[in-house]
Amino acid sequence: MTDSKYFTTTKKGEIFELKAELNSDKKEKKKEAVKKVIASMTVGKDVSALFPDVVNCMQTDNLELKKLVYLYLMNYAKSQPDMAIMAVNTFVKDCEDPNPLIRALAVRTMGCIRVDKITEYLCEPLRKCLKDEDPYVRKTAAVCVAKLHDINAQLVEDQGFLDTLKDLISDSNPMVVANAVAALSEIAESHPSSNLLDLNPQSINKLLTALNECTEWGQIFILDCLANYTPKDDREAQSICERVTPRLSHANSAVVLSAVKVLMKFMEMLSKDLDYYGTLLKKLAPPLVTLLSAEPELQYVALRNINLIVQKRPEILKHEMKVFFVKYNDPIYVKLEKLDIMIRLASQANIAQVLAELKEYATEVDVDFVRKAVRAIGRCAIKVEQSAERCVSTLLDLIQTKVNYVVQEAIVVIKDIFRKYPNKYESVIATLCENLDSLDEPEARAAMIWIVGEYAERIDNADELLESFLEGFHDESTQVQLQLLTAIVKLFLKKPTETQELVQQVLSLATQDSDNPDLRDRGYIYWRLLSTDPVAAKEVVLAEKPLISEETDLIEPTLLDELICYIGTLASVYHKPPSAFVEGGRGVVHKSLPPRTASNESVESPETAPAGAPSNEQPDVIPTQGDLLGDLLNLDLGPPVSGPPLATSSVQMGAVDLLGGGLDSLIGGPNFVAPPAAAVPANLGAPMGSGLSDLFDLTSGVGTLSGSYVAPKAVWLPAMKAKGLEISGTFTRQVGSISMDLQLTNKALQVMTDFAIQFNRNSFGLAPAAPLQVHAPLSPNQSVEISLPLNTVGSVMKMEPLNNLQVAVKNNIDVFYFSTLYPLHILFVEDGKMEAVSSRLQSSNIFTVAKRNVEGQDMLYQSLKLTNGIWVLAELRIQPGNPNFTLSLKCRAPEVSQHVYQAYETILKN
Amino acid sequence: MIHSLFLINCSGDIFLEKHWKSVVSQSVCDYFFEAQEKAADVENVPPVISTPHHYLISIYRDKLFFVSVIQTEVPPLFVIEFLHRVADTFQDYFGECSEAAIKDNVVIVYELLEEMLDNGFPLATESNILKELIKPPTILRSVVNSITGSSNVGDTLPTGQLSNIPWRRAGVKYTNNEAYFDVVEEIDAIIDKSGSTVFAEIQGVIDACIKLSGMPDLSLSFMNPRLLDDVSFHPCIRFKRWESERVLSFIPPDGNFRLISYRVSSQKYVDGSTRICHHISVCWVELTFPCFMLTVGYLNSSLLPLAMAHEETRKNCLVAIPVYVKHSISFKENSSCGRFDVTIGPKQNMGKTIEGVTVTVHMPKVVLNMNLTPTQGSYTFDPVTKVLTWDVGKITPQKLPSLKGLVNLQSGAPKPEENPSLNIQFKIQQLAISGLKVNRLDMYGEKYKPFKGVKYVTKAGKFQVRT
Secondary structure (H helix, E strand, O other), X not given: OXXXXXXXXXXXXXXHHHHHHHOOOOHHHHHHHHHHHHHHHHOOOOOHHHHHHHHHOOOXXXXXXXHHHHHHHHHHHHHOHHHHHHHHHHHHHHOOOOOHHHHHHHHXXXXXXXXXXXXXXXXXXXXXXXXXXXXXXXXXXXXXXXXXXXXXXXXXXXXXXXXXXXHHOOOOOHHHHHHHHHHHHHHHHHOOOOOOOOOOHHHHHHHHHHHHHOOHHHHHHHHHHHOOOOOOOHHXXXXXXXXXXXXXXXXXXXXXXXXXXXXXXXXXXXXXXXXXXXXXXXXXXXXXXXXXXXXXHHHHHHHHHHHHHHHHOOOOOOOOHHHHOOOOOOOHHHHHHHHHHHHHHOOOOXXXXXHHHHHHHOOOOOHHHHHHHHHHHHHHHHHOHHHHHHHHHHHHHHHHOOOHHHHHHHHHHHHHHHHXXXXXXXXXXXXXXXXXXXXXXXXXXXXXXXXXXXXXHHOOOHHHHHHHHHOOHHHOOHHHHHHHHHHHHHHHHHOOXXXXXXXXXXXXXXXXXXXXXXXXXXXXXXXXXHHHOHHHHHHHHOOOOOOOOOOOOOOOHHHHHHHHOOOOOHHHHHOOOHHHOOOOOOOOOOOOOOXXXXXXXXXXXXXXXXXXXXXXXXXXXXXXXXXXXXXXHHOOOOOOOXXXXXXXXXXXXXXXXXXXXXXXXXXXXXXXOOOOHHHOOHHHOOOOOXXXXXXXXXXXXXXXXXXXXXXXXXXXXXXXXXXXXXXXXXXXXXXXXXXXXXXXXXXXOOOEOOOEEEEOOEOOOOEEOOXXXXXXXXXXXXXXXXXXXXXXXXXXXXXXXOOXXXXXXXXXXXEEEEEEEOOHHHHEOHXXXXXXXXHHHHHOOOEEEEEEEEXXXXXXXXXXXXXXXXXXXXXXXXXXXXXXXXXXXXXXOHHHHHHHHHHHHHHHHO | OEEXXXXXXXXXXXXXXXXXXXXOXXXXXXXXXXXXXXXXXXXXXXXXXXXXXXXXEEEEEOOEEEEEEEOOOOOHHHHHHHHHHHHHHHHHHHOOOOHHHHHHOHHHXXXXXXXXXXXXXXXXXXXXXXXXXXXXXXXXXXXXXXXXXXXXXXXXXXXXXHOOOOOOOOOOOOOOOEEEEEEEEEEEEEEOOOOOEEEEEEEEEEEEEEEOOOOOEEEXXXXXXXXXXXXXXXXXXXXXXXXXXXXXXXXXXXXXXXEEEEEEEOOOOOOHHHHHHHHHHHHHHHHHHHHHHHOOOOHHHHHHHHHHHHHHHHOOOOOOOXXXXXXXXXXXXXXXXXXXXXXXXXXXXXXXXXXXXEEEEEOOOOEEEEEEEEOOOEEEEXXXXXXXXXXXXXXXXOEOOEEEEEEEEOOOOOOOOOOOEEEEEEEEEOOOOOOOOEEXXXXXXXXXOOEEEEEEEEEEEEEEEEO
């Protein structure tokens, strides 16, 4: 007799038949019928029509039948709220049952019925159950509070259940404590503002005691909760670590990883000289390695986390390279992660083993994996200098295999090796050239062309090679076209006699036959450069290139620190902070690692209180409206504390290279001499625009002295919203520095003092360069003008809109928030210059590259650069007699374009 | 917390769904199917998938996908561990975790899932407690139930649920009191072309089957506990006692459970300076192995000194490799055939017989068929999956088993680039390859005298030989 028989009713009146059976007098038949209903439910069939009949079976002494009916109720109550009320009486009655199992079952099921009307009836029984004598009932009731909160948060708060739940943290039974913590954590997640888990040394102590005695799942909840606590000094941190360490030997990998999180976080507070610090480091390695012997799914999550851990503290696993060696039957997602970690752990000591392994992997079947393995060899060469030679010879061996994708990957990485170690391995070029014909991927072709161009003087037939690429110029991808253009120009500069024809051919292909503005522009620049001053061209095009950096894929340090706080969570799997992907408007409190503090210090000087913890003065003011504003509170609002300065965060968007790889030395290079406009090659054929010439500022190099356009001050924070403090202001840029001009007006009746200002993270990393200096207290009806210098080295986070700046201002009364939009032109930097244009634009650091006259319209090609290195190219079309200009923009970061438009408009119209 | 669970079979049918919060539509699984399609192999489906509104965390067990839906930030390991626990429970209840078994017991499955999780929080996952709440199906019980009308749902609160030892129920009674321990060690290794060990470690477990009445308090001690420096414990073990005395002291759960799992690697976590020892031990392996081979004929007489020498070096090298493989697999350029020659032999096997030997090879795609002759055992080649399986059986050192012959390749196809890896399975009874030995088992708290037994076995885990 199996349950599969419940699935076999496919006759016509299935529902009808079940209805009859459900109403049968025979208990046994009833039960069978309910089982059939449940069976249909498990496969997603809709059996909600039987609701009244099933509910009728609820009043029974048979526990199995009761449970089955409850199962049904949970699924369908929502669709039949009125009918669900019928069940309430039974629930209330069951909550009084002498059998704790039934009391718990009733309260558990009631919480799962997500019907508003029922929740009202739930409150009384729930209150009783939370204080039940039986811990099993109490622990079930604790979870029920979380369920109820999800349905009706207000009700839970009004009824005071949250306080009862907090009391349960001190319960005598560890299982109840664990569930209470779990429930509170879940509620806290949806309400980051509520100070639910008020952790203090006493409650921490209780949690640590419960940790030893509760179930494995409870341990996870408690450990995750502990991780949110910031110990007051290193002694407390150490004592917590000591009590958490035994969890590293737990059989449940989730417990282990949660324990690792707590230890990694609190370790930050321990001094490295401490013996205990070393002991702890040693203790962390074995459990992490053990995670890798678990099921592949667990391995994957573990590896993603280990990836973070080795970036933060490489010393933990530096001797464990071998466990990351790939087995051929590992799932691909495990293989790729292992490879990543192998490279991170590669060092002089183990490089031989690593290389031998990587070479082995490069002959495997899976294409993605093989490619990554080949790339990894290149990364090893760049990372461990001593191994470079061996890596290159390994790569050459791989090229000999002639496997198409292996060869292509190898060539791409060899290009990087050349850039890292110039003039060392050029002897291999001949081998590379042999494979020219087999390259069909743009990246590999581009790399090869770069190599040929860069070492043109050593390759006898470089011109032939490049010419062969030139034949199909128009079918190539942009990447290849750009490289080809640069490479041929390089070739020309190196061997001018033989290649004149070639260079003319490529320049005309690029400038005349191409629709691609990048290519066209680069072509014009070269053309003009070559025709103006070949010596200067040589200095620019063949300038020495900066060496490429060692590791390109490291996670940015501030993000890494944040992610370390999220070990074991989804954030750690995606390597993104939760704010980047957690759904909905739920506020996310940013976590940060606690700073290293010595115990005695922190007691004496409150200023050095951990910056990561919200300061004690304003614990309750986390605004709920915007998750970003929440950030501000994590920053220290007081005057800048002397302490380790925040590392300048690298801009994540990356310096956008306007014209592609080979040209970065051209722009902004120290040798760059702006050719006089008159030297425009004849075929550009631009007669000097009549109406334009007066706009031209031929005396280049102005614009750095006169300030850019300044908008009048606007009210940013009305007095109404800020308890009497009115703030108006504007932004200026003068002599290369940005400042925020503020006017603070006191419209309240009391004196204001202790002003401080803080910016939220923003798109360009704007941050105050000095504290807000308001020297005298601001008396009522007085106002003060301040110019606050700004810099752009703050943390970067993309905002919406892009130029949005969120500001917090503190005074003796309160903390106020406002946000404002800054005009983008304050970020236009002086060295964004290419050539002079209208003095007005130039004084705002917008520079002209070229001008042409096309069908009676003047075209101005202009460039500007933002503080963070984003280049914007503009085409300004001016018709004589027409007051309207047409502006077209080109930029790698299209988000800025709208704001550049606005900037143009304001500058030109004012 | 865990929102919903979908069980999906290999052909992509959702055959069971369970929701712990509100109902999530089956269509969410489409994202999973999409990922499954992208991954060439079922094993390669990524375990964490994000969808616009949910996250799907899945495991693949016994040809079934357990796909859980979560909506908020939850530790993925917690979800994966839980899903494996669900699969373990099905295995425990129905003898197998298969679609048929689950469908046959769908009501019990549903009751179990409800009992294991409440609002996404794990409730009761210990098999002892579950079995008190919901009785596992037996033929006898279903007959009795249908006659008496009683049910398989327990109606009293499980006793262990709230005690400090939730894993053990009260009032256990046996007529024969027995305690058995299985020390099972698996060798994970990668051996390179030349036969040297790239990587080797031992994954060991001690599984226990305890049938003791009352509340026995056991302590298990080892001859050489220092071997165990990376151990995961069952919650029943008193950690303090292990830290101070290196004795496993515990009140056991009733029935079968995993007492500890441990890892012995070829290196010790002492500090950097002792790492040299590892190199010495590698030399030892290479030097002693040939003479071992020579003495294999009169092994018994030479076993003692060898074993002692081994004990000496064991502190350094802890992973012995009990088999060696001689192989030559070659494909000729521009010809549609290749040669295959594999011989397997014993090495460092401490005089024990190596049995249950199987060699599996994933041949390259261009291989059409294989014409081989085994000196022992039998082989099969599946031309679809290109998997060669050679069932060797027992290795007798006098006559080493080998498998030789020709490989037929697709004509015209280029010579395969990759070299196939050999996957080797074997078993050695009565030996824990790490040398771990149980010293004694003492029982406190009860008066009777239990019957005790310890069994050792060594197996190949992920044991692969590169060619």
